[in-house]
Amino acid sequence: MTHSSSTDFGAESDGSASRFGVDLATTKPGTPGGIFMRQFWVAVARSKDIETGRAKPLRIMSEDFTIYRGAGGAIHIVDAHCPHRFALMHLGWVEGDDIRCVYHGWKFDGSGQCVEQPAEEPGFARKVKIKTVPARENIGLVYAYFGEGEPPAFPPFPTRATPGIMDIWNAEPMPCNYLQSFENSMDEVHVAFTHSPGGSHAPLAVDLPLVTAEETDWGMLRLGKRRNGIDRVSLHYAPNVTRVIVPPRAGLDVKGWREIYFHFTPIDDENHLWLIAGHTEGTPEDIADYKAKQAAYDKLVAAAPPAMAVARDLMNGIGVYADTRHPDLAVIQDIATQAGQGRVVRRDGERLGRSDIAIIHWRRILAREFQAIARGKPRKHWAVAGEDIVPTLGF
Numbered sequence: 324m325t326h327s328s329s330t331d332f333g334a335e336s337d338g339s340a341s342r343f344g345v346d347l348a349t350t351k352p353g354t355p356g357g358i359f360m361r362q363f364w365v366a367v368a369r370s371k372d373i374e375t376g377r378a379k380p381l382r383i384m385s386e387d388f389t390i391y392r393g394a395g396g397a398i399h400i401v402d403a404h405c406p407h408r409f410a411l412m413h414l415g416w417v418e419g420d421d422i423r424c425v426y427h428g429w430k431f432d433g434s435g436q437c438v439e440q441p442a443e444e445p446g447f448a449r450k451v452k453i454k455t456v457p458a459r460e461n462i463g464l465v466y467a468y469f470g471e472g473e474p475p476a477f478p479p480f481p482t483r484a485t486p487g488i489m490d491i492w493n494a495e496p497m498p499c500n501y502l503q504s505f506e507n508s509m510d511e512v513h514v515a516f517t518h519s520p521g522g523s524h525a526p527l528a529v530d531l532p533l534v535t536a537e538e539t540d541w542g543m544l545r546l547g548k549r550r551n552g553i554d555r556v557s558l559h560y561a562p563n564v565t566r567v568i569v570p571p572r573a574g575l576d577v578k579g580w581r582e583i584y585f586h587f588t589p590i591d592d593e594n595h596l597w598l599i600a601g602h603t604e605g606t607p608e609d610i611a612d613y614k615a616k617q618a619a620y621d622k623l624v625a626a627a628p629p630a631m632a633v634a635r636d637l638m639n640g641i642g643v644y645a646d647t648r649h650p651d652l653a654v655i656q657d658i659a660t661q662a663g664q665g666r667v668v669r670r671d672g673e674r675l676g677r678s679d680i681a682i683i684h685w686r687r688i689l690a691r692e693f694q695a696i697a698r699g700k701p702r703k704h705w706a707v708a709g710e711d712i713v714p715t716l717g718f
């Protein structure tokens with residue numbers, strides 16, 4: 324692992340967007356943020372939500388696509404609209420590994436090549452292609468590469484290979500910019516307050532950590548130092564993944580804590596997806612126990628009001644935050660605090676302090692890279708992290 328120098332930040336650092344003269348939040352195509360994000364594989368869906376033979380619309384980083392799983396099992400991502408007269412492709416039919424447009428029957432193969440045009444002259448089809456985006460699957464998620472040229476190495480980061488189970492949480496569409504949630508995942512102090520009602524994070528609230536962060540060749544490593552001298556190590560893989568050890572959710576306690584891979588993927592500048600994979604370590608018996616608890620937990624969640632609806636009520640002053648109880652309480656707490664900052668938080672007006680160092684550090688990395696993109700200067704070459712760099716709990 325190589326580390327670049329880490330910078331000292333005083334309480335006066337504000338890390339605001341205007342300070343750097345770049346928009347840190349946007350990922351629209353053609354913007355520095357959009358070009359930056361499109362250098363990486365990004366998670367776009369849960370594998371189990373993309374059924375064989377069915378196409379769905381997919382909006383990522385303010386662009387619209389169609390996603391489908393062909394008969395061979397491979398995921399395909401193509402333009403949202405047919406190149407003929409722009410009908411929506413997801414209305415059409417998946418045929419084997421091809422997709423046929425509902426409007427006039429043009430059919431495209433998995434490479435995007437038009438292979439049939441029922442009402443056209445022979446020879447026209449080979450001149451027509453639909454835009455495609457490379458897609459791969461790992462740990463129960465679909466990843467896509469939206470950039471130019473060859474995609475980087477896949478998978479984009481290492482995951483734990485010890486015995487256990489990797490499962491995927493419910494996908495939440497969050498009504499705010501992705502960077503708010505990515506920044507929240509760097510914010511260890513919030514845990515002691517945001518998640519104190521309900522008590523699932525109580526062990527982390529015993530003593531507030533002193534946070535430090537350092538840039539690495541794959542992203543940023545964050546340390547939370549507590550009085551007992553044990554550091555909690557969390558990893559932030561560029562551009563939008565946090566790998567961390569978290570306490571079990573209430574009712575889902577198994578031996579040990581779980582390792583979580585949070586993906587915060589922009590839908591557009593004001594919405595993003597939470598795609599969360601969790602690795603639970605254990606023997607086959609532990610995992611059977613975990614699965615039974617998960618099934619019971621899923622029933623409780625299904626019977627409760629949707630987390631998003633409860634969070635919206637709290638943001639609108641309906642109900643009392645501290646008194647709210649729900650099987651997905653931590654999720655509600657996170658939605659209400661992060662989406663409640665506004666669709667795109669006003670970073671110019673914040674008052675950042677010592678505890679925000681990891682956030683400030685990441686913003687400076689983004690600003691540096693965005694400026695390099697805007698000015699056509701050389702950018703950082705991002706690497707895939709080594710298997711040996713893992714998060715730790717340390718409380």
Ligand code: FES
Nearest residue numbers: 405407408424427
């Ligand atoms: S718009 Fe798709 S075939 Fe005509």
Ligand SMILES: [Fe+2]
Nearest residue numbers: 514517518657
């Ligand atoms: Fe949280």
